[in-house]
Amino acid sequence: MTTEELTSPTDLHLPALPAAWQPVLGEQTTLPYYAELDAFVSAETAAHQVFPPREEIFAALEATAYEDVRVVLLGQDPYHDDGQAHGLCFSVRPGVRVPPSLRNMYKELGADLGLATPSDGDLRPWTKQGVLLLNTVLTVRAHEANSHKKRGWETFTDAVIRAVSDRPQPAVFVLWGGPAKTKKALIDTTRHRVIEGVHPSPLSANKGFHGSRPYSAVNAALAELGHPPVDWSL
Numbered sequence: 001m002t003t004e005e006l007t008s009p010t011d012l013h014l015p016a017l018p019a020a021w022q023p024v025l026g027e028q029t030t031l032p033y034y035a036e037l038d039a040f041v042s043a044e045t046a047a048h049q050v051f052p053p054r055e056e057i058f059a060a061l062e063a064t065a066y067e068d069v070r071v072v073l074l075g076q077d078p079y080h081d082d083g084q085a086h087g088l089c090f091s092v093r094p095g096v097r098v099p100p101s102l103r104n105m106y107k108e109l110g111a112d113l114g115l116a117t118p119s120d121g122d123l124r125p126w127t128k129q130g131v132l133l134l135n136t137v138l139t140v141r142a143h144e145a146n147s148h149k150k151r152g153w154e155t156f157t158d159a160v161i162r163a164v165s166d167r168p169q170p171a172v173f174v175l176w177g178g179p180a181k182t183k184k185a186l187i188d189t190t191r192h193r194v195i196e197g198v199h200p201s202p203l204s205a206n207k208g209f210h211g212s213r214p215y216s217a218v219n220a221a222l223a224e225l226g227h228p229p230v231d232w233s234l
Helices: 019-030 032-047 059-063 100-113 153-166 178-186 214-224
Strands: 071-075 131-135 172-176 193-197
Touching (some): 019 153, 059 131, 178 193
Parallel strands (some): 071 131
8 A cells, every 4th residue: 555545544524433443443544435434524514414423423433342342233324313323323312212213122122031111212331241333324414314325434334344253252243134234244154143134123123123032142142152141121
């Protein structure tokens, strides 16, 4: 790689990567696609409202360090309504109305493990147990779903998935829905466990998500890998 191909991360609009991920993802910030992505997000932020706030774009990586990842739960792009997105897939802060997909996740949580319906949509307790709540696209224009799709985020989050796959310690990858399932090609399935299923969206949840018991499936896979289970209660 020549010097001309590199970009200085200090010139970027996007926030710095969390320190725990720098050794495996730092090179991404020097590549041409990342400079183009950065310029795009900067322009979007100048002209429109963009979610999540800049300081929360890498919240998933901040919440779960590279060496601590035991489960990767893959989402798509952030929630696009006011006050919803805070950098973790499917999660919203306390006080924010629980979105439909997350409501379906909670219904299955009760059916699978008999747990009470959580009082809010904050999934941060899962991240503290090694669950990486990663969207494949990390920003979105307000009220316009998928508006930042195919602008470079997928290249970056593919690198996140590959980094976990390349790690010596095995993990469990949870892929719900068609777009997530395409990421299976990035995962070394000889060492890691992959749980595929229907997306919890209201458009598809009744086509196989309900009754799939994903939480107990994740814990069974963790047991096979020698990891303790996730406490899914919230």
